[in-house]
């Protein structure tokens with residue numbers, strides 16, 4: 001067949017077949033994928049191998065069925081890391097209840113679970129099981145964990161089950177999974193509106209050393225900046241995330257630079273600009289001041305009640321520096337956290353920094369604190385429940401418009417902001 005008619009040519013699918021009767025349908029899925037030009041690599045779990053043979057999988061996929069984490073042959077030929085790196089998409093079909101539980105717990109005790117934990121690609125899960133298993137709260141909790149973590153789920157269908165019962169739990173047909181794979185690949189590989197653009201995102205706090213063991217920091221968690229970096233990458237941008245010290249997992253982005261101080265963050269940003277950055281989003285909570293001369297050794301107490309004077313020096317304004325740089329990105333977005341006169345201060349900031357947009361957060365105490373998901377401690381009372389929270393409420397200020405966003409998750413806010421960025425580059 002002419003290559004032009006092979007919609008999945010040059011795409012590689014990693015198929016994980018786990019232990020369920022529906023495993024026979026995965027053989028048909030391999031056939032459909034290969035017919036449309038895709039390379040298929042398959043992992044068989046121990047349970048999976050009870051239902052289909054490695055020989056059938058190898059004959060249909062054209063490659064050995066990978067089964068053993070500790071096999072010298074499998075690991076040298078195609079290690080567990082490479083299996084997901086070389087794939088464009090990972091599909092778990094059928095996904096047994098047991099395997100879904102393992103994935104949700106982040107376990108890595110066989111080749112399939114280790115590969116999935118080490119995976120940096122989109123994941124599609126096709127559950128298949130008895131209807132009682134499907135409806136159990138324990139199972140549904142596991143599945144929603146995986147959904148929350150970003151996996152896509154297809155099915156199950158309602159109907160006759162292999163066990164003779166009728167209900168929800170049937171794995172959807174191979175053709176339906178094939179359609180979904182095609183859609184996901186298009187969305188991920190071709191229709192990504194920011195492909196070809198380079199983005200820089202700063203995130204998290206900075207730590208300014210007082211001495212080797214103490215620092216001045218702030219309560220930024222990095223959740224908002226990381227969510228924006230992930231969303232820009234999902235839309236196809238080549239993202240470099242420059243992050244201060246955070247306790248959250250890294251998003252899937254092309255490059256990550258970890259820094260501690262504002263000076264390091266500034267240098268990392270200005271070092272990148274000559275490479276040609278199209279989008280800069282400055283979401284980090286950069287310290288305004290640093291200790292002028294941090295002590296070389298831990299500062300000791302002197303006398304009972306003696307105080308300590310620290311001399312502070314103002315840090316460079318990274319947002320202003322990027323906005324006025326001779327390699328200025330086409331779009332520079334800053335964040336403004338204000339406790340009063342939100343719009344007034346944010347508009348002033350937009351002008352004084354010479355950036356294009358400001359995402360203005362009202363971090364003053366307000367009614368919506370009651371909806372905040374963080375403990376009602378001093379933090380919640382003093383900064384509007386934004387720092388550290390999973391939610392955010394903001395107004396986007398551009399040169400010509402004000403777009404108010406309601407209280408939403410930081411992921412949703414990232415999606416809204418990136419949707420505006422996409423519109424900007426479509427103009």
Ligand SMILES: Cc1cc2nc3c(=O)[nH]c(=O)nc-3n(C[C@H](O)[C@H](O)[C@H](O)COP(=O)(O)O)c2cc1C
Nearest residue numbers: 018019020021045046047048096097098099128129
């Ligand atoms: C005949 C038979 C059919 C099974 N079908 C399913 C099934 O459809 N879905 C499921 O989640 N488990 C099913 N199981 C149970 C799993 O095979 C079992 O939980 C196994 O440990 C799963 O292995 P895995 O983690 O490699 O998938 C079945 C077991 C047997 C004996």
